[in-house]
Amino acid sequence: MAAREIINPDRLRSLAATFSGVLLRPEDSGYDDARRIHNGLIDKRPALEQPTS
Numbered sequence: 602m603a604a605r606e607i608i609n610p611d612r613l614r615s616l617a618a619t620f621s622g623v624l625l626r627p628e629d630s631g632y633d634d635a636r637r638i639h640n641g642l643i644d645k646r647p648a649l650e651q652p653t654s
Contacts, residue, residue, distance in 0.1 A: 608648060616649075624649045 608626075617624045625632040626649060635652040 606648065613649075623652060625652060 613624075625635050627646060631652060636646065
């Protein structure tokens with residue numbers, strides 16, 4: 602498993618301000634639902650996820 606990088610909270614807030622939606626971190630509610638894709642053979646865990654709905 603790859604090591605997880607710590608994201609600087611100030612940089613995360615700056616990034617989130619550029620999005621019109623919500624950014625989810627792995628520990629946030631809804632993260633697992635947002636990261637799921639149609640092909641169940643692919644199981645990626647990005648550091649941030651933007652829900653599509």
